[in-house]
Amino acid sequence: MKKWYLVILLVLGLVGYYGLAQAVIGPCADCHTMHASQSPWDTTGWSSGVEGNPQSFLLGFAYGTSTSSACIACHSGSSSNPIKTLPGGSKVPVVFFTDSSPSGQGPGVTLAGGNFCWVSKDVGSQEDTKGHNVEGLADQDSVLGTYDPPGWDPDYTSGFTFGQVTGGNNSTWSQQLTCAGTYGCHGFHTDKGIGGSHHNNKGSVPATSYGVVPATGTDNCGGYYRFLANIEGGEAGDWENAASSGSHNEYKGANVTSNRNVEDPSAPPSDQTTISYLCAECHGVFHSRISDQTTPATPFLRHPTDTLLPTSSEPASDEYNSYTSYSILAPVARTTIPDSPSSDVTPGTDIVMCLSCHRAHGSPEPDLLRWDYDGCVAGTNNANCGCFVCHTKKDAD
Numbered sequence: 001m002k003k004w005y006l007v008i009l010l011v012l013g014l015v016g017y018y019g020l021a022q023a024v025i026g027p028c029a030d031c032h033t034m035h036a037s038q039s040p041w042d043t044t045g046w047s048s049g050v051e052g053n054p055q056s057f058l059l060g061f062a063y064g065t066s067t068s069s070a071c072i073a074c075h076s077g078s079s080s081n082p083i084k085t086l087p088g089g090s091k092v093p094v095v096f097f098t099d100s101s102p103s104g105q106g107p108g109v110t111l112a113g114g115n116f117c118w119v120s121k122d123v124g125s126q127e128d129t130k131g132h133n134v135e136g137l138a139d140q141d142s143v144l145g146t147y148d149p150p151g152w153d154p155d156y157t158s159g160f161t162f163g164q165v166t167g168g169n170n171s172t173w174s175q176q177l178t179c180a181g182t183y184g185c186h187g188f189h190t191d192k193g194i195g196g197s198h199h200n201n202k203g204s205v206p207a208t209s210y211g212v213v214p215a216t217g218t219d220n221c222g223g224y225y226r227f228l229a230n231i232e233g234g235e236a237g238d239w240e241n242a243a244s245s246g247s248h249n250e251y252k253g254a255n256v257t258s259n260r261n262v263e264d265p266s267a268p269p270s271d272q273t274t275i276s277y278l279c280a281e282c283h284g285v286f287h288s289r290i291s292d293q294t295t296p297a298t299p300f301l302r303h304p305t306d307t308l309l310p311t312s313s314e315p316a317s318d319e320y321n322s323y324t325s326y327s328i329l330a331p332v333a334r335t336t337i338p339d340s341p342s343s344d345v346t347p348g349t350d351i352v353m354c355l356s357c358h359r360a361h362g363s364p365e366p367d368l369l370r371w372d373y374d375g376c377v378a379g380t381n382n383a384n385c386g387c388f389v390c391h392t393k394k395d396a397d
């Protein structure tokens with residue numbers, strides 16, 4: 001009997017451990033500084049730039065003087081290890097390599113979102129098309145020549161519970177993108193930003209195991225996919241550092257059929273929990289007018305997202321029927337996030353999304369693409385071309 005008690009205690013202990021381990025761990029001083037002044041500075045983690053340059057939430061990291069300064073400093077590291085460990089044991093996903101830009105992308109090279117090194121003004125030569133020009137990492141995008149996101153439509157976040165990008169009503173942007181906040185992607189689109197998310201991080205166990213976010217909470221964004229307000233998903237614990245067909249993030253998609261055929265959408269789409277909606281918060285036009293039909297259908301006007309991969313009963317079916325094994329190169333989104341990552345793809349059920357083709361942060365390819373688009377040549381086989389993962393009849397066969 002006693003043995004059973006021990007087993008039960010052990011199991012309860014493990015459950016408790018994993019429950020707590022979902023948020024950041026370690027001594028406060030690993031990450032916070034009380035007076036933006038501390039001596040002697042620990043050279044392993046602290047950035048001395050914080051002295052005289054205090055950061056929000058009393059954070060002890062700084063990279064330059066932008067509002068994204070602390071996020072960039074803590075989430076940066078060497079390209080030799082996309083996951084870095086703080087002295088107290090917290091594992092930090094690295095989104096900015098400060099030493100060099102690798103030649104490739106994907107598992108073993110970059111995490112799921114890609115990396116900011118290619119677009120950075122400090123590491124490379126700021127290749128503007130290869131990443132989001134986040135303030136502090138890169139100067140204004142000189143190719144676009146404007147602060148506006150391509151396809152910008154402020155109405156796409158009108159009435160959004162978590163705040164409107166730019167604060168609303170802006171027809172043009174007046175500043176660069178930031179990690180979080182009113183002009184940012186993560187957290188609330190208000191001054192509150194991600195405030196409170198790190199200590200309330202839900203879903204995966206960092207650097208360990210996959211988990212589905214509960215997609216709840218209006219105090220902070222710890223309960224949403226990667227601190228992206230209202231977005232659902234399944235989080236790979238290793239942020240896809242070692243992704244494969246059976247081990248990866250699961251992205252939320254929906255078969256959105258309404259409000260898809262207007263050039264200037266006056267309201268958000270019916271589903272505001274998808275990863276493509278996150279992109280559309282700033283690039284709304286690319287998500288809205290994809291087809292002239294009420295229910296999106298061929299001929300399309302823009303590459304569809306938040307639409308189904310067609311099944312055999314529909315025209316052009318053969319093309320998509322062969323996509324049955326999940327591809328890290330050109331992934332699909334799910335209408336329901338599975339409890340564990342699935343290696344299957346089901347045409348007729350699964351969804352094409354912005355991240356089927358793009359990375360969120362940056363990549364070595366123009367337009368943050370997941371593969372070399374120049375290598376996509378109709379009539380020629382190329383296992384590294386993501387277009388062929390879905391359009392299986394457009395290569396040599």
Ligand code: HEC
Nearest residue numbers: 024025026027028030031057086090194195196197198199
């Ligand atoms: C591994 C890094 C890390 C450690 C360790 C850490 N924090 Fe934080 N903390 C953060 C980050 C990052 C933020 C700011 C962003 C956010 O709120 O998500 C933050 C925000 C906060 C906030 C404001 C938001 C909130 O959740 O209320 C408080 C208060 C706070 N920390 C207290 C503490 C205390 C007290 C300790 C030690 C017992 C501690 N932190 C340890 C990283 C850490």
Ligand code: HEC
Nearest residue numbers: 022023024031070071074090091092179180201206226227
């Ligand atoms: C002091 C270091 C530190 C700072 C500063 C910091 N983070 Fe983090 N961040 C972490 C750690 C550690 C994790 C790993 C998640 C965990 O342990 O819960 C993390 C995880 C994340 C994640 C992934 C959450 C997930 O679901 O896995 C996002 C997104 C993020 N941080 C955004 C930000 C943003 C935006 C800022 C700036 C406002 C920021 N971080 C500032 C340490 C930091």
Ligand code: HEC
Nearest residue numbers: 128129132133141148149184185278279282354358360367
């Ligand atoms: C908070 C606003 C915001 C969100 C959310 C956002 N973007 Fe952007 N995006 C911008 C801005 C601003 C630019 C133009 C300047 C730049 O390159 O950073 C841009 C540029 C781009 C570009 C062109 C890059 C170039 O320089 O040529 C691509 C591709 C892109 N975004 C894809 C995405 C995808 C995919 C998502 C969703 C994962 C997304 N964006 C989410 C604001 C946003």
Ligand code: HEC
Nearest residue numbers: 150276279280283286287303304305353354356357367373
């Ligand atoms: C089928 C693949 C695919 C999907 C899905 C896709 N894109 Fe793109 N996107 C591309 C390619 C390829 C380019 C660059 C070349 C081109 O425009 O043909 C591009 C370019 C862009 C640009 C730069 C435009 C410019 O004028 O510089 C932005 C911004 C962008 N995409 C955002 C998005 C957003 C947001 C979504 C989801 C709503 C999305 N993309 C879905 C493949 C895709």
Ligand code: HEC
Nearest residue numbers: 298299300304308309310316330331332352356386387390
């Ligand atoms: C994740 C799967 C996926 C990927 C990757 C993908 N597509 Fe598509 N594509 C689709 C789906 C689904 C449709 C809509 C099919 C339908 O409903 O008839 C589509 C439609 C199209 C259409 C319009 C067809 C029409 O009938 O109007 C073109 C052109 C196209 N894709 C080109 C590309 C190119 C080029 C790439 C690579 C940059 C690409 N696609 C990558 C899934 C994908």
